[in-house]
Amino acid sequence: MHKKLALLFSLLAGILCAGITTTSLADEASAAKVQKLIDAADAARKEAASVGGEWRDTGKMIKKAKALLSKGDYVAAAKLANDAAKQGHLGYEQAMSQKTLKMPSYLHYE
Amino acid sequence: MCRRHTHDSNTFEDGKNMKQLFRRLALVVISCSFITTVQATTPEEDLAVFQNFFKKRFPNVETEDYINGTYAIDPIGRENWEAIEEFPPYEPFIDEGQTMWETPFANGKTYKDCFPDGPALAGKYPRWDKEKGMVMTLPLALNNCRKANGEKPLKYKKGSINSLLSYLSYQSRGQITNVEIPSDDPRALQAYEDGKRFYYSRRGQLNFSCSHCHLQNAGMVLRTEILSPALGHTTHFPVYRSKWGTVGTLHRRFTGCNKQVRAKPFKAHSEEYRNLEYFLTYMSNGLPLNGPGARK
Numbered sequence: 001m002h003k004k005l006a007l008l009f010s011l012l013a014g015i016l017c018a019g020i021t022t023t024s025l026a027d028e029a030s031a032a033k034v035q036k037l038i039d040a041a042d043a044a045r046k047e048a049a050s051v052g053g054e055w056r057d058t059g060k061m062i063k064k065a066k067a068l069l070s071k072g073d074y075v076a077a078a079k080l081a082n083d084a085a086k087q088g089h090l091g092y093e094q095a096m097s098q099k100t101l102k103m104p105s106y107l108h109y110e
Numbered sequence: 111m112c113r114r115h116t117h118d119s120n121t122f123e124d125g126k127n128m129k130q131l132f133r134r135l136a137l138v139v140i141s142c143s144f145i146t147t148v149q150a151t152t153p154e155e156d157l158a159v160f161q162n163f164f165k166k167r168f169p170n171v172e173t174e175d176y177i178n179g180t181y182a183i184d185p186i187g188r189e190n191w192e193a194i195e196e197f198p199p200y201e202p203f204i205d206e207g208q209t210m211w212e213t214p215f216a217n218g219k220t221y222k223d224c225f226p227d228g229p230a231l232a233g234k235y236p237r238w239d240k241e242k243g244m245v246m247t248l249p250l251a252l253n254n255c256r257k258a259n260g261e262k263p264l265k266y267k268k269g270s271i272n273s274l275l276s277y278l279s280y281q282s283r284g285q286i287t288n289v290e291i292p293s294d295d296p297r298a299l300q301a302y303e304d305g306k307r308f309y310y311s312r313r314g315q316l317n318f319s320c321s322h323c324h325l326q327n328a329g330m331v332l333r334t335e336i337l338s339p340a341l342g343h344t345t346h347f348p349v350y351r352s353k354w355g356t357v358g359t360l361h362r363r364f365t366g367c368n369k370q371v372r373a374k375p376f377k378a379h380s381e382e383y384r385n386l387e388y389f390l391t392y393m394s395n396g397l398p399l400n401g402p403g404a405r406k
Contacts, residue, residue, distance in 0.1 A: 052382065054374040055315045087315070098311035101303075104321060107159050109151060 030074040037081035038065050044088025053095025058087040153291050153302055153392060160325075160393045164341045167328065176342030177400045183329050184336045191404065200276050200350040200402040203357045207277025210270065215259040221274075224255035229278050232399050233285030236388050238298040245301050245384040249275065249359060266378035267362035275348045276357055279401030287345060287399060289392040305389030308382055314373030320386075323367075335406070344391040346403030357402060360387060 041062050048054045061084040068077035103109070151159075164176065171182050181188040211229055214220050225231055235248035249271055253263035264271035291298050309320045323332070324340035331337075347360040354362075361378035364386060368375040376382040 049374070052376070053313065056369055056372040056374050057315070059374070090315075094312060094317065098307075098313070101307045101310060103151075103310060104326060106326060107163055109155060109159055 027072070031069065031072075034065075034069050034074050034077045034081065037078050037085070038062060038069065041065070041081045041084035041088060044085045044092070046088075048088045048091030048095065051092060051095040051099075053091040053093075055087050055091045058084050058091065061087070153299070156306065157393060157395055161341060161396075163325065164328070164339055168339070173341075174397060176339055176394075177345040177397050179342060179346065179403070179405065180336050180338035182342070183339065187336065187406070194404050198350075198402075199352075199404055200348075200357050203273045203276040203348075203350070203402065204280045205277075206270070206273035207275065207280075210274045211277055215256070215261050217259050219259050221252070221255055224251075224258065229281040230285065232279050232282035232401065233288065236289060236384065236391055238290070238292055238295065238301065238388075240292065240295050240298075243295075243297055244381070245305075245388045247379060247384055247387055248278065249361070250379050250384070267359055267365065268356070272348045272357040272359060275359065276402040279346075279348060279399065282399050283401070285399045287391060287394045287397050289388065289395055291392065301385045302389055302392065304382075305385035305387070308386045309389055314368065314371035316371040318371040320367065340390070340393065342394055342397055344387065344394050345397050345399050346401045348401060349403045349405050351405050353406065 041058075045054060045058045045062060048058070061080050065077045065080040065084065068074075068080065161173065164171070165173070168183055175182040178188070178191075181191045208229075211221050222228065231251075232248060235251065236245050239246040249264075249266055252271070252274060253266075256263055264274070291302050293299075312319045312322075321340070323337050324343065327337050328339040329336060344360060347363070348357045349363070350357045359378065361383050364383050365375040365378065
């Protein structure tokens with residue numbers, strides 16, 4: 001009986017340990033993935049800034065994504081990083097589209 | 111069959127030529143429309159078109175009244191503003207600025223040593239500084255004076271620079287805006303053109319340019335506010351804004367506008383904002399200075 005109980009406990013302990021190891025491995029993988037997204041967002045922000053097209057909140061979003069990552073909220077951090085990356089790309093495209101001066105048609109030059 | 115083939119071949123060639131012709135025509139049309147939008151114009155032409163736009167937009171407003179900003183086109187707001195102007199909220203700042211102007215630096219010199227013509231300086235700025243190859247603004251010139259005399263430069267948006275500017279603006283009231291773009295230095299025209307491009311460029315998440323609010327939609331209501339006309343924007347700075355609860359500089363206002371369209375603002379007195387000030391002040395050429403002002 002005692003032998004059976006000991007065996008059962010050892011099995012349970014083994015399963016738990018395996019579970020914890022798997023979870024921390026998964027955490028590390030998720031954290032690395034989110035960190036990559038944050039790095040990509042920051043690169044996009046910098047690209048927009050290089051042509052004077054950075055948007056107001058992009059940097060703040062990246063900062064917030066970093067804070068969420070450190071708290072382990074990977075889903076929210078990843079979403080925010082993706083949104084920030086989009087802003088970076090759009091800011092760059094916008095600035096490039098405005099490189100050539102386009103005078104408004106309501107100003108009437110003769 | 112052969113002839114038929116030839117005929118088909120000709121038809122084919124004709125079709126090909128027609129396509130090429132259409133392509134060329136399309137290119138010409140596109141190029142022409144492009145030229146229309148990016149045609150080179152002189153600052154004088156820009157000024158005339160800019161000021162005429164407002165004459166047509168608000169035919170009952172005297173050109174000189176644009177120095178009063180939105181109160182030139184908003185009679186109810188004007189009544190409130192005139193009541194505020196009876197006890198101007200910027201007055202203590204003028205007094206403080208006068209003290210600053212007259213108080214010697216640690217080395218015994220004063221601002222007057224840098225600006226021997228006295229405190230009525232605002233009408234001389236912004237100006238093209240050929241030696242430095244850049245647009246020189248009044249706050250920048252004041253800080254250059256401080257640095258040359260071993261003093262710490264003042265912050266450009268908030269704080270005591272506003273008192274000094276209030277005093278100088280008050281002393282300069284009535285001077286006529288007369289920004290010059292010297293023809294002997296092409297960099298001056300380039301700075302003007304850069305400022306102009308900034309003014310008409312979309313930026314920020316809201317995808318607005320300065321001109322969208324203050325030219326195209328001047329006089330329209332945005333939430334509870336009437337959008338002020340761009341003409342005369344530079345005549346009354348620094349400005350006591352009730353929203354700020356203090357006096358603020360023109361570049362602080364630029365920063366605020368850029369933030370409102372959700373663009374990351376540039377630094378005060380950065381090249382971008384200096385060039386913008388150069389263009390925008392040029393657009394008010396001919397209007398008298400009436401700073402400091404009071405606004406909501």
